[in-house]
Amino acid sequence: MKRTRRRSYSVFIFALLFIIGMFVFIFRWFSDGRSWANMPYNGHYAATGIADGGTITDCYGELLAYSSDGERVYNGREDVRKATLHMVGDTSTNISTSIQSIYRSSISGYNILFGASSFGKLLSNTNMQLTIDSAACATAYNALSGRNGAVVVYNYKTGELLCSVSTPTYDPASPPEISSDDTSYDGVYLDKTLSGLYPPGSTFKIVTLCAALENIPDVEDMTFYCNGSTDIDGHKVTCMDSHGELTLKEAFSHSCNIAFAELSCKLGKETLEKYADSLGITTSYKVNGNPTAKGNFDLDKAIKAEVAWAGIGQYTDEVCPMNMAILSAGVARGGSTIIPHTVKNTSLIDLSAVMSSKSLIKPSTAAKIKDMMRSTVSDYYGDWSFPSLTVCAKTGTAETGNNDEAHGWITGFTLDDDCPLAFACVVENGGLGFYSAGNVVSQTLETIAENMRNGN
């Protein structure tokens, strides 16, 4: 019997494995249960949807969505509804990255201890306050005036996302029937600030500049000569203008392709790729749990002229508007950036995700880039375009590869202590960056600043 007893320990192995497995399940249940319950097919919420869910307000308490008599009601202004569609979401959760999709169960009263049961609803806070300024979103939406694109503005000190607009959009109060061959709604369910990828054009020169400052000795004392085009191994690289002789600072603020093509060739593939990675162009950040699209910067097969084009944001380069704004925030903050968030501090979110900063650039380099981005506005475009703010920026006009008008870009930040804003904006086929995207951002920033300064 003793032998049998000793050998019977073998059954313990299975019992112990079972108990370990059980603890794995319990652990996952507590840590991931909320996201499990949040799936769109969940019958506990599908029956009524979020039609009896809590309210969603913007940072000034403006109601963006609420429930009344078993129906979901959205903001009273059509432009606000359209501008905040991708942030707030619609009733049928078509926008998978929106608040009403990712916090669906919380808004509907999910509680980890009581699950989806009606008792849990009584105990849970189902209301959410967002960080966005809905009036500024409407301004951005109106400034886009029907053009497609994406606008991101956030407070680079707190990480609060103030404006996030993606077009095309629709009115969540009366969602349209969208037929699959209707191209005017292409990408309507995507939040382009997170999922859009665009050739960055000259905004990419921030990356090339950063690499040059840190890798080419005395680059700040170099001069460049631009006569509108140059020849690299038999391939032509062109510039928008014939700039003549330029310093590095002038080359950056005038966005001279010839100078930056020369720098790119000097830096070479590996260095440029390294900087595209370390500055977050090819990173996927998590904004509110949603991953941003990874940009593209791959020079494996590029010949020398293509490396030159890549260094000025063409070739196969692509970048997500959110990543560009995060990069600008990094420059503004002296090298270490902050990842934006969209939910005001409530019990509904995980605090560890709120304050997430990440070091991108050496502080000394960041200061130089900041200075050159400031000069772009002050010496080249003129401060009159931003009446109440001191802005540092880089624009871009990105060729799309076909005969369509180029995409207009702007990214940058303000220097104002009471209004520390980082931004990025793309206007699809908008033409020259400053006149398309720059205009949208200028109007948006002014609205935000006015509201911030007046406390609404």
Place this chain on the structure above:
Amino acid sequence: MDSIIEFITDYGVFALRVAAALLTVLTVVKCFYSMRIQKRGKKPLISLHNTITDETVPVYYWENSLGRSRGSDIYIADSTVSRDHAVLLRRNEGWFISDTGSKAGVFVNNKRCQGRTQIFLNDVITLGATQFEVKKGESSHQSVSEKDTAPHKKAMRPFVLLLLMLFSLLMFFTQAAFASDGFMPEAFVVYGAFSAVVISVFAFTRGFLKRASFELETLGLLFSGMGVSLLIRQNLRQAYVQLICVVLGVILFLVIIRLLEYPDKLLKMRMYAMGAAVVLLAINLVFGTVRSGAQNWIQIGSITVQPSELVKVIFIFVSAATLDVLQTNRNLTEFIVFSAICIGALFIMSDFGTALIFFATFLIISIIRSGDYKTVILALVAAFFGAMIILCFKPYIAQRFAAWGNVWQNYDDAAYQQARVLTYSASGGLFGVGVGNGFLKYIFASESDLVFGLLCEESGLIVAVTVALSLAALVFYTREITTLSRSSFYSISACCAAGLLIIQASLNVFGATDILPLTGVTLPFISLGGSSMISCWGLLAFIKAADERTYKKLSRKHIVQVAES
């Protein structure tokens, strides 16, 4: 006004859920507590007085090996004694000694014994150069303090356990009656019928059989009852069918315990049992029908049976043997061939989940019976190659592996079921949304393969985890009682039965929750499935039989009398 009523019902139903969870935990804890403290203390049954060394060796077990090998229950340091010389056994008729192939032989009062020979007090047993005189247990020089022998805490009275269990179940059935889509009085009818079954079993066990304990039955009936309550809102007819299967299961449980009372006689039946199992599987292979990928069903009229479930009971039965048989016949070949036939047949039926259960149980049996790790390693290697071959020939199994761990990428195709289980288990919270209020019940196989998710959703995490952990606790309990069993036949079969149940529970629970790939086996006692329910009760019978208290306890006086006569 309406909202006030709604409010009261909301809170009332919620209170029911909390009560159900707390009562379930209480019942389970009390059952295991009761089983633990009623354990017999370690007290020698008789003792052997070595006339040469003048030492007295206490005899603790119903079956004791004597020999020169260190692992023997009674170790004899004598070079003329074989390593596994003999076995000393206790039966209702008294004590016996059996020579297990020793070189020098066993002599009782100077007569060489053939096979089992009964011995009496003061008989002299000679093994090689060693001589023992049979003495009473008390005459041992080792003093045994009173504390070790008697259970010093009062055990839970079986009747109290019964009431607790019935009351817990009332909470589940009441929830089913008041589920959100309207009042359903039939739930109470089912509860009444189930209670009648429970009370009959109790009256029969305690009143007629005079059995001392009712804990295992309480646990089995509690879980079976929960399973039935989950079916009420899903398919009332199936709830009744399941109830009938519980009755059949309990009958099988009682019959098996009765049959196992005399393991020596029963051992002769092993060949017939194996034959029956092979015939069952053969019938299945020839006449079986395919359901969701596996051909493991036989349809007889309107009744469908899963023969492989019944083969599980036979598998456990043939795995075990009494100690003297084990020592004389070490050869596992017969059992390996039988296992290979069973597992092979299940493979052909594409019932890989059950095949895996058989295989893992086979490993446990091999180790407990022979301590032979070589066989186990060989079997594992063979299984590895077997698994590779399946993956080559049955690509849909590989698909399950592909979905495993990637639920959220495949939640609308390959991992459809697992994703629903996770979502709805999280939607249940700690106390569930109430029996009958769940949404997982609309998903295919929710009441069988995915029942753990259903339990989480409708009854909450506390109940689901309690059920799961008590199946694990059953393993610990079973192993704890092994040396107190009346024969190693019981020890081995009980450990293997408990092992089989926990392996099956692992595959069910972790398959549904994406910790393991989904294999589609049932959760013991809870899942819908008549054959499965009956076989679980059959397996529980082996554990019950291993408990010394199950069979009419012979008073110590009686034993001494028998020995003296």
